[in-house]
Amino acid sequence: MIDTDILPITESGVAAGNKVFGAAILRKSDLSLVIAGTNSEIVNPLWHGEIHTLKQFYELADRPPTRDLVFLSTHEPCTMCMSAITWAGFDNFYYFFSHEDSRDAFAIPHDLKILSEVFGLPPSGYQRSNAFWTAYSITALVEAEAEPLRTELRQQRDRIKGQYQVLSQRYQESKGDNAIPLN
Numbered sequence: 001m002i003d004t005d006i007l008p009i010t011e012s013g014v015a016a017g018n019k020v021f022g023a024a025i026l027r028k029s030d031l032s033l034v035i036a037g038t039n040s041e042i043v044n045p046l047w048h049g050e051i052h053t054l055k056q057f058y059e060l061a062d063r064p065p066t067r068d069l070v071f072l073s074t075h076e077p078c079t080m081c082m083s084a085i086t087w088a089g090f091d092n093f094y095y096f097f098s099h100e101d102s103r104d105a106f107a108i109p110h111d112l113k114i115l116s117e118v119f120g121l122p123p124s125g126y127q128r129s130n131a132f133w134t135a136y137s138i139t140a141l142v143e144a145e146a147e148p149l150r151t152e153l154r155q156q157r158d159r160i161k162g163q164y165q166v167l168s169q170r171y172q173e174s175k176g177d178n179a180i181p182l183n
């Protein structure tokens with residue numbers, strides 16, 4: 001899903017000067033795709049991958065209720081996106097890269113800085129399971145699998161990580177020219 005549905009549109013998004021963050025909304029019943037989206041901060045700094053995907057989801061004429069859906073985010077959602085997922089009524093979100101990855105591997109430290117500066121929270125200091133939803137780390141789920149599936153999923157994970165590293169470098173090289181406040 002990340003490599004087949006999100007990455008291609010993120011590639012175009014990054015070429016236009018946007019960050020690498022993307023998301024997808026899937027049906028719980030068969031994990032089929034409802035919609036995928038990507039960051040569009042050069043148009044609006046609030047169009048994070050998750051928010052932009054939700055915007056497009058609510059523009060669909062015919063959409064399933066969010067209680068029947070899975071929210072997949074390439075990167076652990078920032079506090080704005082986490083709230084948006086809450087307000088939209090999802091009872092879950094799954095993410096591939098952590099806030100620490102965003103800071104360390106993607107040079108995007110803002111999620112953790114907002115968590116600390118605005119909310120006084122350390123990394124992962126929010127309630128990962130609460131009255132609204134449960135947050136799932138995909139890499140933690142991979143590590144919890146039994147062999148031989150774990151090795152297979154690790155290889156898939158590493159391949160996706162490699163593709164994101166290329167896009168991240170492209171964004172970092174271009175970001176000096178953009179007007180995104182927290183770029």
Ligand SMILES: [Zn+2]
Nearest residue numbers: 048077078081
């Ligand atoms: Zn966000």
